[in-house]
Amino acid sequence: MSYYTGRHGSLLLDGNTIAQVQNWSVSSSVSLLSIKTLAETDDRFIADGRTTTGSCRVLYYQETPGVKGSNNASTFINKVIKAREVGGDFYQGATLAQGPNGTNRSSLRLKIDDGTDDGLYIEMRVIITNITMTMAVGEVLAADITFQSHGAPQFVNI
Amino acid sequence: MSVYLGTFGKVELKRKLDGRLVGKINGNDVNTAEKRFSFDFDQGQLITGDRITIKEIDGNALDFISSYTDSSVTKYINVDEAGGIRLYNSFANAVNGGTANAPALSTGSNLNVQVTIENKRRLLAQVSSYEINTERESVDTTVLSDNFRQRISSLISGSGRFSAFWEYAGDDSSELPNYLLQLILRTKVGSNFAARLYIKDSNYNPSGVAIRNNDQLYYKVEGIITAAAVQFSPSDAVQITADFITTGPVELKVDLEVPFALTQEDGGKLLEDDSSEEIGIVGSGTS
Incomplete structure (x- = not known):
C-alpha cells in the first residue's frame, strides 16, 4: 500500500517543472439544479455544470542574484502582472494572454510521483485568477496563486 | 578545562x-x-x-x-x-x-x-540568580519533492529572568531589587532598562591562565520588564522575580584583556558623550 505526501508532489506549467512549490491544491465542484416538484418530499437534482479551481504557493527565489531565472515563481507572476504596452496615446493596458506564444491560457499539470514514468496527474488549461505576494517580517517571500480550469481537464490519470 | x-x-x-x-x-x-x-x-x-x-x-x-x-x-x-x-x-x-x-x-x-x-550602569544588588534565553526563529522552506525539511534562519529574540532577595534601602551605590518592582508600574514611559549579564567577571580566573584574569564576558541587552512578582511567606527570605523580554539586539560581548589601554594624551579616560560609559579601558566594560 502506498501513501503520498508532499515529497511525491510537483507542478508543471506549460510543460516545465516549477521549482520551489510549497503546496498545490485542486478543487472540483458540481453545480446542481433542483428538479423537485410539488408534493415531493425529498430533493432531487440533475447536474448542471462543473467548476475546477485550484491554488498553489511558490517560494520566490533567485538562483543567481540579479537573474530572475525561469520555471519559478517569476514565471507565474509574469503571466499576470505585466507592464503596460506601448500603444496609442490613450492605451494604457497590457495583454491578458497568459499562455506561451500569446495564447490565452496556460497548461498546468498537478503531478504525483508514483514511481512510474508519467506518474499520476491532472492536467488542465487554466487561467490564473489571482496572485498574492506578501513580504513580511519573519516570512519567506512567496506567491500565492489561484487558478481556474478552462473546460474540463485535458488529462486525468489519478 | x-x-x-x-x-x-x-x-x-x-x-x-x-x-x-x-x-x-x-x-x-x-x-x-x-x-x-x-x-x-x-x-x-x-x-x-x-x-x-x-x-x-x-x-x-x-x-x-x-x-x-x-x-x-x-x-x-x-x-x-x-x-x-x-x-x-x-x-x-x-x-x-x-x-x-x-x-x-x-x-x-x-x-x-x-x-x-x-543613568549610568549600576550593579544590581541581592541577585540570587539570573537567566537569559536567546531564541532563533526559523522559516520552513520545504517544497514539494523534498525528502528532508528545509529551514532558513529568521529573527532572534531574547528573554530572561532576574531573581533576587528583596531590598529597598541601605545601599547608595547599587540598584536595589525593589527598583524592578517599581519599574513595571511605570505607566507612561514603559518598563525599559539596559543590562549587562556577566558570565565571567574580571579578577575571577579559574582557567589559571594569567593573561585571562581581567577578561569579561557578558550579555548586553535592552529590555522591558514584563512580569514582576514577590514571594512573601513566613520562614522564607522575601524574594522577587522579574521577567523580561529584549527590545533590540542581544549581544554576547567578549572583553578580552589587551596589553594596552586606550586613554587620552593626558592619561585620562575616554568617555562617551553623556559621560556614562568609559571607552577602551581594560576592565571597565569596553563596548
Whole structure:
C-alpha cells in the first residue's frame, strides 16, 4: 500500500517543472439544479455544470542574484502582472494572454510521483485568477496563486 | 578545562525611559522650605535614583532652582510618597534623600518642560540568580519533492529572568531589587532598562591562565520588564522575580584583556558623550 505526501508532489506549467512549490491544491465542484416538484418530499437534482479551481504557493527565489531565472515563481507572476504596452496615446493596458506564444491560457499539470514514468496527474488549461505576494517580517517571500480550469481537464490519470 | 561558578557572576542595570515625559512645573508647586517640587504628570513615572534631564521647552531659564539661569539641568532625584521631587548631584544623595544635600529652590514662573532619563550602569544588588534565553526563529522552506525539511534562519529574540532577595534601602551605590518592582508600574514611559549579564567577571580566573584574569564576558541587552512578582511567606527570605523580554539586539560581548589601554594624551579616560560609559579601558566594560 502506498501513501503520498508532499515529497511525491510537483507542478508543471506549460510543460516545465516549477521549482520551489510549497503546496498545490485542486478543487472540483458540481453545480446542481433542483428538479423537485410539488408534493415531493425529498430533493432531487440533475447536474448542471462543473467548476475546477485550484491554488498553489511558490517560494520566490533567485538562483543567481540579479537573474530572475525561469520555471519559478517569476514565471507565474509574469503571466499576470505585466507592464503596460506601448500603444496609442490613450492605451494604457497590457495583454491578458497568459499562455506561451500569446495564447490565452496556460497548461498546468498537478503531478504525483508514483514511481512510474508519467506518474499520476491532472492536467488542465487554466487561467490564473489571482496572485498574492506578501513580504513580511519573519516570512519567506512567496506567491500565492489561484487558478481556474478552462473546460474540463485535458488529462486525468489519478 | 575549568568550571566557572555562578558565585562570581553579576548583573549591571542601566535605567532607561521609553520616550520622554512632557509636562509643567507650576511655580506654586515649589516648596522652598522643603526644597521640593513636582511635575504635573502622573506620579510613578519617575523613581528615586533616576538621573533626569529637565529641559525647558521654550528655552526659558529653570528659575525654580535658586540662581539657575540655564534652560536645562541634569540631576539625580529623590521622589517621596506624594510625588514630591528633590534634586541631587549624586546617586547616593538621591537615595538617602533629605534636604541637606538638595539645592535651594525658589518660587519661579510656570515652566513647560520635558524630562528624559539617562543613568549610568549600576550593579544590581541581592541577585540570587539570573537567566537569559536567546531564541532563533526559523522559516520552513520545504517544497514539494523534498525528502528532508528545509529551514532558513529568521529573527532572534531574547528573554530572561532576574531573581533576587528583596531590598529597598541601605545601599547608595547599587540598584536595589525593589527598583524592578517599581519599574513595571511605570505607566507612561514603559518598563525599559539596559543590562549587562556577566558570565565571567574580571579578577575571577579559574582557567589559571594569567593573561585571562581581567577578561569579561557578558550579555548586553535592552529590555522591558514584563512580569514582576514577590514571594512573601513566613520562614522564607522575601524574594522577587522579574521577567523580561529584549527590545533590540542581544549581544554576547567578549572583553578580552589587551596589553594596552586606550586613554587620552593626558592619561585620562575616554568617555562617551553623556559621560556614562568609559571607552577602551581594560576592565571597565569596553563596548
